[in-house]
Amino acid sequence: MTLAAIAAGIIWWLLPQAPPASWTEPEVEMLESLWIANLKPLPSDPTNAVADNLAAARFGQRLFFDRRLSANGAISCATCHQPERRFTDGLPKGQAIGASKRNTPSIVGVAYSPWLYWDGRRDSLWSQALSPLEDSNEHGSNRSHIVRLIAADPSYSEMYALLFGDLPESDSVDRAFANIGKSIAAYERLLMPGPAKFDRYVATVVAGDETSQQEVFSEDEIRGLRLFIGEANCTQCHNGPLLSNHEFHNTGVIAFPGEVPDKGRVAGIREVLAHPFSCTGTYSDDPGRDCAELKFARTGPELIGAMRTPSLRNLENTGPFMHKGQIETLAQVLQHYNKALPAMIGHNEVKPLGLSGRELRQLEAFLLTLAAPLATADQWLRPPLHDPAEIAVDQAGGNALAESIVTTESL
């Protein structure tokens, strides 16, 4: 009896599954909504007057890779946000002078999000960029040191003056510090995801070309996609062309070993509402201070343990996953959703999926089709080393970055 059941199971396993049926009209609409071709132009950031200024982006790129901004001269943003790992570090938690509290997220495409950080405790890229500089575990520096550095470096002070006026007379330290953040933000706004195999698949679906559909996607990938937008409910939160709603959800990820569960958004919203560098603060360039996201933000107990939904266009080479790197592999992430255990704090919004091992593998096969190179030109994905002082610092740091020297002329 049992043997027969096992045999039947094996036969079922070996039999090819019926080919996946073609897509219904609502499904095609859903696929189109996830298509990178439907990614809107990056919204402007009225709080940052240089957000889309190329000179500011060049200045910001240099700051992003410059270790002199740190207390020990050894840390830059790229220590943790490494371009070759899609701007992550491969660690459960960021590591610099000390350990960060959370996992280093990719910053590719993050300019689309109204909120920054896992708990959304900043509301602009420029205000976010100022925090690691003064975080004792990260750059461990402070604003006066950094503003002095800009003033002392002739090429920096020239770039600064062109954008914001002369340093230091014209500006207070806080204003100059905000301007540094705004330049880094202008750089980060250039880091965008490119089209993936998934997007080529959607193109064939939209064109109604069934033969090409089967050439682009394997049967497992098609089935995985069907689960993703259907039974597995992933598009409830991972929606839109970046596969993120940029909102906060409790998905019951267990606490980091030896730590109390992370409060997430309930704490993040409190912090951003009171932050001096927020949209409503004096350093925002938005004269009308529209600040709709901040003014109409929701607070409340349903945000306990809620984290911002990450984009799924940054999964390749970016593990471990989740806000503290609690989950090592994609297969384990899917098991986590399949079980959906009650949350340690707050309320887990997702329900157990009850998918089979085969279905989970199909879902994973689909997730892998979202991998793609950045849409950003290579020159932005490495340090623009051309300043002798910086090259000296880098060589002293024993780093082989000199290989990737690019000159400003090539930019």
Add this chain to the structure above:
Amino acid sequence: MSTRRCKVFGTLVLLGFVLSGTAHGAEDSYWLSDRQIYKLVYTSALEPPEINRIHEWLLHIETITGDVVENAEVTVDGGMPLHNHGLPTRPRVTEYLGNGNYRVEGVRFHMHGQWEILITIKAGDIADSVTIPLQL
């Protein structure tokens, strides 16, 4: 009377207009409040509706007899009944524009599916609410 029955009634009134061919454009399509005290017309700045974008709505409110409702206390809430959660933002009326028109700011939807927007209107001592279903 339950809210749901009233909504059905509101929809029937609307349907009635459409079927009997008496609709003269937008002004005749309105949402009726639960106790049939107010009529509401809304326009969204995002048409067709879209997820993940914060935007404004304009509300026009009249009494059932067609008098514009001035300076009412109007609140906006909502959620996804099937998922048992609310809106991701806290929209509110930020301005009374005159002639029964109200500006609502801070509306955003973060998921596809069936939403409901609940608008409560209180003019003088008379409060009533309107539930608007929305498919995103």
